[in-house]
Amino acid sequence: MLILDPKMLxxxxxxxxxxxxxxxxxxxxxxxxEIEGIDLTLTFLRGKRAQAQRFQRSGTVDLxxxxxxxxxxxxxS
Incomplete structure (x- = not known):
C-alpha cells in the first residue's frame, strides 16, 4: 500500500x-x-487525497x- 506524504496534496x-x-x-x-479509465483514476486519486488528509490531521501517535x-x-482443581 502506498502511503502518501501530505506535502504532496x-x-x-x-x-x-x-x-x-x-x-x-x-x-x-x-x-x-478513456472516460471510464479517467473516472477510475480520479476515484483512486481522491481516495489517496482523503487518506493523506487524515494522516496530516492525525499526525503521529506515541504508542x-x-x-x-x-x-x-x-x-x-
Whole structure:
C-alpha cells in the first residue's frame, strides 16, 4: 500500500485538474473507454487525497514501549 506524504496534496490537486480537463475532452470526442479509465483514476486519486488528509490531521501517535505481561496463574482443581 502506498502511503502518501501530505506535502504532496498540492500536486494531487494539479493532477486532478488535469484529469478533469482530459475527461472533458474525452466526453467531447466520445472516447468511452478513456472516460471510464479517467473516472477510475480520479476515484483512486481522491481516495489517496482523503487518506493523506487524515494522516496530516492525525499526525503521529506515541504508542509507548512494549512490555511483557506477567504470566497468568491457572488454578488446577
Amino acid at each position: 498540492p500536486r494531487l490537486d494539479e493532477l486532478e485538474q488535469d484529469l478533469v480537463e482530459r475527461r472533458k475532452r474525452a466526453v467531447a470526442e466520445g472516447w468511452q473507454g 509507548g514501549l512494549p512490555h511483557q505481561r506477567p504470566p497468568r496463574h491457572v488454578s488446577r
